[in-house]
Amino acid sequence: MSEIMKAVVITEVNKVEVKEVVKPGIERDKVLMKVHACALCTFEQRMFTGDSHMPLPIIGGHELVGEIAEVGDRVNEKEFPVGKKIAARLIHSCGKCYFCRRGEENLCTEINSQGTKYETTDGSGRILSIGGLSQYVLIDPSQIYDIDQDLADTQACFAEPLACVLNSIERGRIELGDDVVVIGGGIMGMLHVMAAKLSGARVIMSEPDEVRRKIAEELGCDITFSPMEKDPVKFVQSLTDGRGAEVVFNTTPIAAVAAQAIQMVAPMGRVVMYSSQHPDKPIEVSPNWLHNTEAVITGAVSPSVRSFNRSVNLLTKKLIDPSKLMSGEFGMDEAQAAFEAASRPDTFRCIIKF
Ligand SMILES: [Zn+2]
Ligand SMILES: [Zn+2]
Structure with missing residues (x-):
């Protein structure tokens, strides 16, 4: 039975x-x-x-x-x-x-x-x-x-959503003192903010919603702005002596934002397409720009065994709340x-x- x-x-x-x-x-x-x-x-x-x-x-x-x-x-x-x-x-x-x-x-x-x-x-x-x-x-x-x-x-x-984000953080290869842009203040954007802060970065969030920007700040985000009020690319350049950010995480599913994410990265920087795209509209990237900047455009999908292990460690040790x-x-x-x-x-x- x-x-x-x-x-x-x-x-x-x-x-x-x-x-x-x-x-x-x-x-x-x-x-x-x-x-x-x-x-x-x-x-x-x-x-x-x-x-x-x-x-x-x-x-x-x-x-x-x-x-x-x-x-x-x-x-x-x-x-x-x-x-x-x-x-x-x-x-x-x-x-x-x-x-x-x-x-x-x-x-x-x-x-x-x-x-x-x-x-x-x-x-x-x-x-x-x-x-x-x-x-x-x-x-x-x-x-x-x-x-x-x-x-x-x-x-x-x-444990699982944080592990997904930690896989993305690993792809971003943040160094101490780097500027990190997180595009989007949904849950995944917020987890990126916390993990990037823990990695020693200055964290900048682009998010239209004021309530979400406030929460990001409470979680440690250094600078927040609305992409409706400021040109995101120009604003990030203005914060970084015109270079752009060392690491950009795109947590939104919007193709136009994906293009902006690439435009705001510094030479030698990393852009991580964290979110899946809906609809998946191709964007233009200049091969010459890649040649000249050595920037890396990558993605992050699903938690690895290593990132899951890191996630439970961070939660258990209360390093991320x-x-x-x-x-x-x-x-x-x-x-x-x-x-x-x-x-x-x-x-x-x-x-x-x-
Ligand atoms: Zn999930
Ligand atoms: Zn297999």
Whole structure:
């Protein structure tokens, strides 16, 4: 007789339901994680609002925190004791492809092959789950990361988004005293601000919304400005003796902004396209300008094993406190409201508690 658990399912566009599904049974090499809370990332928001290619119904959620509920008989119970609070990097890395073998597991060629199908109890068939928006999730021990046992769930579920940002920070190669521009004051922009400050930079944020600019300043941002009031490229040049910033992080999905990001970087500087682009409109870059400046234009996608490890360290040691970015806690029964709140532009992270 199989056990039953509850899962939060995006059943159709703009609709979320709690469904009963068959709870995954333990496997010999696996750990069953009891989910405490899961945050709703842009990825989940896009599936909810119909701006994603993912077929519905679907169970998402990859920013989760929980505890070990059960371990398989081939898993070391001392290392993975029942009841221990853990974070999980749910992104699938096969460990055997070209990129995984080079330590670039965030580019794993099998990254999209993850997912389990859960049988529903109402006869509506099997539902694909690619995440942790359910009471339990079966994971591999290699996906588990230690976090401070006393860290609140509302902070611990930042392990994944912060890890994404730390991968980006690594690409930016910030040096002490550098000027760093963060374009966009959404949650990812704010996490960039905190991580760049910790890396010893002077941080400048371009963000039209006054409330967000104020929050960025409270998080340590040195200079904020509105791109509606000041020409962003000229303003950054005016702060840097005309050179531009050593590092520019673009956390917005807008093509015109991507072009500006490149224009405001200094010779030898780095531009990191952090956000995916919607729509993905090509921009012009002068090869001669690249030749003459040796500037680097790059991107950052998904957390690597290293950046996830760094993220849990920063949260555990309280070197980064993301609590200002928590916009709302919802129970499982309020999942619809949680998705609606998360999709509003004036919120940062909303979490569902299980
Ligand atoms: Zn995420
Ligand atoms: Zn791989």
